Amino acid sequence: MSKFVYLFNEGNSGMKEILGGKGANLAEMTHIGLPVPFGFTISTEACNAYYDAGKTIPAEVQAQILEALGELEEKTGKKLGNPENPLLVSVRSGAVFSMPGMMDTILNLGMNDETVEGMAKLTNNPRFAYDSYRRFIQMFSDVVLDVDVFFFERLLEETREAKGYASDPEMTAEDWKEVIQGYKNIVTKHTRKPFPQDPKEQLFLSINAVFDSWNNQRAIVYRRLNKIPSHLGTAVNIQSMVFGNMGNDSGTGVAFTRDPSTGESILYGEYLINAQGEDVVAGIRTPQPIQTLKDEMPAVYQQFVDTCNRLEQHYEDMQDIEFTVERGELFILQTRTGKRTAQAAIRIATELVKEGIIDKKTALLRVDPEQLDQLLHRRIDENFERNQLAKGLPASPGAATGKVVFDADEAEQLANDGQKVILVRPETTPDDIHGIIAAQAVVTSRGGMTSHAAVVARGMGKACICGCEAMKIDLHEKQFRVGEVVVKHSDIITIDGGTGEIMLGEIPMIEPELSEEFQLLLAWADEERKIGVRANADNPEDSAKALEFGAGGIGLCRTEHMFMDAARVPIVQKMILAETYDERNAALDELLPMQQGDFEGILEVMQGLPVTIRLLDPPLHEFLPDKEELIVEITKLQILDPESKELKEKEALLKKVRQLDEFNPMLGHRGCRLGMIHPEIYEMQARAIFYAVANLADKGIDAQPEIMIPLVGHVNELKEMRELVNAAAQSIKEETGKDFEYTVGTMIEIPRAALTADQIAEEADFFSFGTNDLTQTTFGYSRDDAEGKFLQAYIEQKVLTENPFAVLDREGVGKLVETGVELGRQTKPGLKTGICGEHGGEKSSIEFCYNAGLDYVSCSPYRVPLARLAAAQATIRHERNNEKEAVIAK
Numbered sequence: 001m002s003k004f005v006y007l008f009n010e011g012n013s014g015m016k017e018i019l020g021g022k023g024a025n026l027a028e029m030t031h032i033g034l035p036v037p038f039g040f041t042i043s044t045e046a047c048n049a050y051y052d053a054g055k056t057i058p059a060e061v062q063a064q065i066l067e068a069l070g071e072l073e074e075k076t077g078k079k080l081g082n083p084e085n086p087l088l089v090s091v092r093s094g095a096v097f098s099m100p101g102m103m104d105t106i107l108n109l110g111m112n113d114e115t116v117e118g119m120a121k122l123t124n125n126p127r128f129a130y131d132s133y134r135r136f137i138q139m140f141s142d143v144v145l146d147v148d149v150f151f152f153e154r155l156l157e158e159t160r161e162a163k164g165y166a167s168d169p170e171m172t173a174e175d176w177k178e179v180i181q182g183y184k185n186i187v188t189k190h191t192r193k194p195f196p197q198d199p200k201e202q203l204f205l206s207i208n209a210v211f212d213s214w215n216n217q218r219a220i221v222y223r224r225l226n227k228i229p230s231h232l233g234t235a236v237n238i239q240s241m242v243f244g245n246m247g248n249d250s251g252t253g254v255a256f257t258r259d260p261s262t263g264e265s266i267l268y269g270e271y272l273i274n275a276q277g278e279d280v281v282a283g284i285r286t287p288q289p290i291q292t293l294k295d296e297m298p299a300v301y302q303q304f305v306d307t308c309n310r311l312e313q314h315y316e317d318m319q320d321i322e323f324t325v326e327r328g329e330l331f332i333l334q335t336r337t338g339k340r341t342a343q344a345a346i347r348i349a350t351e352l353v354k355e356g357i358i359d360k361k362t363a364l365l366r367v368d369p370e371q372l373d374q375l376l377h378r379r380i381d382e383n384f385e386r387n388q389l390a391k392g393l394p395a396s397p398g399a400a401t402g403k404v405v406f407d408a409d410e411a412e413q414l415a416n417d418g419q420k421v422i423l424v425r426p427e428t429t430p431d432d433i434h435g436i437i438a439a440q441a442v443v444t445s446r447g448g449m450t451s452h453a454a455v456v457a458r459g460m461g462k463a464c465i466c467g468c469e470a471m472k473i474d475l476h477e478k479q480f481r482v483g484e485v486v487v488k489h490s491d492i493i494t495i496d497g498g499t500g501e502i503m504l505g506e507i508p509m510i511e512p513e514l515s516e517e518f519q520l521l522l523a524w525a526d527e528e529r530k531i532g533v534r535a536n537a538d539n540p541e542d543s544a545k546a547l548e549f550g551a552g553g554i555g556l557c558r559t560e561h562m563f564m565d566a567a568r569v570p571i572v573q574k575m576i577l578a579e580t581y582d583e584r585n586a587a588l589d590e591l592l593p594m595q596q597g598d599f600e601g602i603l604e605v606m607q608g609l610p611v612t613i614r615l616l617d618p619p620l621h622e623f624l625p626d627k628e629e630l631i632v633e634i635t636k637l638q639i640l641d642p643e644s645k646e647l648k649e650k651e652a653l654l655k656k657v658r659q660l661d662e663f664n665p666m667l668g669h670r671g672c673r674l675g676m677i678h679p680e681i682y683e684m685q686a687r688a689i690f691y692a693v694a695n696l697a698d699k700g701i702d703a704q705p706e707i708m709i710p711l712v713g714h715v716n717e718l719k720e721m722r723e724l725v726n727a728a729a730q731s732i733k734e735e736t737g738k739d740f741e742y743t744v745g746t747m748i749e750i751p752r753a754a755l756t757a758d759q760i761a762e763e764a765d766f767f768s769f770g771t772n773d774l775t776q777t778t779f780g781y782s783r784d785d786a787e788g789k790f791l792q793a794y795i796e797q798k799v800l801t802e803n804p805f806a807v808l809d810r811e812g813v814g815k816l817v818e819t820g821v822e823l824g825r826q827t828k829p830g831l832k833t834g835i836c837g838e839h840g841g842e843k844s845s846i847e848f849c850y851n852a853g854l855d856y857v858s859c860s861p862y863r864v865p866l867a868r869l870a871a872a873q874a875t876i877r878h879e880r881n882n883e884k885e886a887v888i889a890k
Contacts, residue, residue, distance in 0.1 A: 015027065026041070260458060321335045349367055368843075387504060392470075426475075529872040558614055560616055597692075612766075771837030
């Protein structure tokens with residue numbers, strides 16, 4: 001019989017796939033002797049069995065749960081449902097990968113009308129017992145019975161106001177009894193059944209609910225955002241309760257062993273006296289900094305500090321720890337690898353190396369390349385005088401400007417329309433996940449640094465401010481007030497998540513600077529990686545930025561972007577509209593010195609590093625006015641000024657636009673096909689490149705141009721274009737008396753090129769895979785149409801696991817890349833190969849490129865650091881996999 005249920009002393013940290021992250025860590029902490037309330041874990045396999053059985057717990061799983069429950073009762077000396085000595089448990093989810101707040105939790109399970117009296121007698125604290133019971137009814141009703149928490153919160157608020165209380169701790173046992181009766185009436189009204197009193201019924205209904213929460217909307221959105229597979233399922237942890245709400249010698253909190261925002265090696269966290277754990281993470285009460293626990297409970301604080309140090313040393317990483325103090329006794333409820341900002345991730349990784357806890361390779365694997373984006377974008381200009389409106393807790397660093405919105409759905413809608421918004425809420429809940437994703441930043445008036453909003457925002461790299469109590473939010477009126485200032489819906493604010501400041505209006509931002517730790521980590525990455533990293537850049541400014549970020553050259557310089565400069569468009573149009581060869585050449589002669597200046601600027605910045613220059617790629621009609629707009633203008637002129645010269649010019653222009661119009665421009669007269677029919681265009685570009693190279697030689701710069709012919713599908717196209725380039729080079733050499741080196745290659749971006757790469761390699765010095773177009777031509781998708789009309793639905797329906805334009809499709813497009821590399825190197829063993837599509841800056845695609853044997857990847861300048869780190873990680877993982885295979889082979 002399969003094992004579906006494990007006591008905490010039966011597992012360990014290596015069983016994450018079965019026990020989930022939380023269950024594996026509870027087992028590990030039990031194993032190393034920490035004060036963990038005992039319990040058991042229902043495995044992820046049981047979750048999948050539940051779904052396989054039509055959302056029913058199979059009989060063998062039920063039997064194992066009851067057996068484990070019996071062992072828990074024996075271990076604690078308490079019994080579920082026993083009024084004299086009741087066992088109370090928490091029921092928590094525990095996915096393989098941390099999904100904070102995305103699934104459901106139930107505390108104090110086992111309470112009913114009888115056990116609450118037993119708890120009151122046992123603890124001699126009726127107020128605590130009835131407070132715990134009302135919490136259980138509220139959570140159970142919300143999670144299991146689907147009764148909206150709003151009804152309970154409203155009753156509680158009305159009761160507090162009626163009695164003149166400011167906060168929950170002022171409520172007496174008699175007050176809580178009154179609330180409990182009201183809560184039970186709410187349940188009966190909404191479910192038409194009384195609140196369930198049988199603890200075992202409560203337990204199995206709760207397990208069902210946690211399994212169900214694996215597929216709730218917020219969990220699905222979170223998994224999609226963080227690329228967590230949907231087949232893993234969640235474990236369920238059943239743990240004996242300890243209580244932080246038994247008086248002023250009790251409390252609960254959350255702490256990190258290092259600051260998750262900065263990475264500083266200090267204990268960082270919050271706690272609440274006389275509270276349960278959900279009070280801290282839900283943001284219902286604003287907690288105290290963990291350091292003040294030193295004054296209130298010095299012995300407990302020291303024990304907690306020692307435990308944190310022990311856990312960090314054991315797991316060799318920063319830990320996120322939940323704890324409860326019950327009557328002066330410390331219990332550890334959970335530990336997990338703490339979520340952190342990019343800045344903190346880099347500092348923690350490098351400092352753990354300096355402290356001798358991990359090695360450099362492990363440190364490189366600890367930082368998610370995608371996080372680096374957080375450090376490579378703008379922040380508030382320090383020279384600008386800040387007009388601070390309010391200040392909250394700096395929960396997640398970064399700066400953002402946007403329109404104020406108060407609703408997650410609206411945040412998503414406006415963001416989809418291209419507007420920048422800041423989501424403002426009293427506190428966020430897991431149901432707001434889609435709005436947090438859409439917003440530039442999040443601000444809450446309640447909650448602390450470990451509240452839901454803070455944890456989720458930090459994980460996403462979004463700026464966040466929490467606990468800004470000066471803000472009085474009115475959701476009904478869609479506005480908030482700070483003193484006499486009212487900020488309304490759609491007003492613009494700027495926030496600084498690093499300081500907690502909120503300011504009115506838009507504030508200037510400045511470019512980022514890379515920290516010493518960041519530079520050190522990237523230096524380590526460069527020591528390890530075995531694949532080059534270049535940048536896509538079309539001007540000297542972007543080239544300089546690429547160099548600053550560590551690019552080893554330019555992998556794609558798009559010459560059409562130079563043609564689209566406003567000052568050049570009239571000359572380009574003159575070239576296109578030319579009726580004779582001489583007219584076209586005259587226009588090209590005007591463009592040549594401009595192109596030469598472009599290339600000279602880029603090649604000079606790169607100081608001898610390779611620069612791959614793609615000759616003109618788009619169809620000519622892209623440089624002409626829009627056909628529909630022209631027709632409108634002509635119609636107006638025909639009515640208002642039928643004899644004008646302008647009308648005749650526009651009619652001639654429309655005629656040319658119609659001649660160049662294509663049914664499918666992506667597959668039409670573009671790329672090398674343009675050079676084949678109008679070789680004078682490519683000849684001008686080649687001459688401009690070589691003039692630039694010759695001029696730079698006078699400055700002592702050994703420029704390294706790589707001339708790329710786009711959209712080649714047949715070797716004969718490349719053969720003819722190569723001859724054209726070589727002839728231009730020879731002409732410039734003779735004219736200038738300068739000798740120089742250059743290479744000629746092609747962009748592999750249509751399937752036939754990949755499939756005949758052995759032939760094409762005869763004429764190519766290098767291949768650069770243009771995976772944007774290769775993806776379009778392989779799938780038969782027009783990118784704009786696909787992403788706008790059906791691609792997102794395909795991902796949601798699991799037709800595709802990823803957007804193939806964002807993450808390289810290994811099974812289809814990837815096979816063409818591998819085929820192209822293999823065939824090309826059969827012809828030329830030393831053939832240089834690279835990738836210059838957007839996939840060159842995506843970590844999974846970079847790993848594929850390394851494994852496929854490419855020499856380099858090329859991406860946007862701001863993604864160069866990401867690519868350097870991802871390339872190092874790919875190398876390290878490849879080496880470690882080889883080591884494992886070698887051990888297995890022995």
